[in-house]
Amino acid sequence: MEITGSCYCGEIKYQAKSQNNNALVCHCSDCQRMSSGPFRAVIIAEPNSVVFTQGEPKEFVKTAQSGNKRAQGFCGTCGTTLYATNEAKEDRVYGLRIGAVDQRDAFKPSAQIWAKSTLSWLSDLHEVPAFDTTPQN
Numbered sequence: 790m791e792i793t794g795s796c797y798c799g800e801i802k803y804q805a806k807s808q809n810n811n812a813l814v815c816h817c818s819d820c821q822r823m824s825s826g827p828f829r830a831v832i833i834a835e836p837n838s839v840v841f842t843q844g845e846p847k848e849f850v851k852t853a854q855s856g857n858k859r860a861q862g863f864c865g866t867c868g869t870t871l872y873a874t875n876e877a878k879e880d881r882v883y884g885l886r887i888g889a890v891d892q893r894d895a896f897k898p899s900a901q902i903w904a905k906s907t908l909s910w911l912s913d914l915h916e917v918p919a920f921d922t923t924p925q926n
């Protein structure tokens with residue numbers, strides 16, 4: 790499947806290929822912190838399929854506790870996180886952040902990883918009142 794993505798401000802745009810269901814949710818504490826969200830979800834792109842059609846992302850190289858280094862790509866203007874990939878510039882395999890992908894609703898994750906650090910309230914979210922917009926008082 791051909792996918793496209795962009796950051797919030799539109800400075801960075803990319804296209805890529807991925808197979809349906811090639812998406813994961815990660816509950817690790819690094820993903821919680823770096824996304825400022827309760828978890829992070831990614832679409833794994835096919836090797837050598839990611840092309841930046843506009844703009845150039847900035848990268849922050851994160852060193853995990855294991856010593857593993859991963860380049861974290863983001864828009865230097867609006868700060869949208871876009872991907873993580875290997876530090877080397879060749880043969881990169883991209884985990885594209887699902888929220889920046891235009892076709893994100895088509896990628897139901899097939900697995901959740903680092904489940905041990907899942908936030909305790911997440912499984913109860915379906916019980917929380919839901920509104921289609923910000924409720925007015």
Ligand SMILES: [Zn+2]
Nearest residue numbers: 796798864867
């Ligand atoms: Zn941007």
Ligand SMILES: [Zn+2]
Nearest residue numbers: 815816817820
């Ligand atoms: Zn993670």
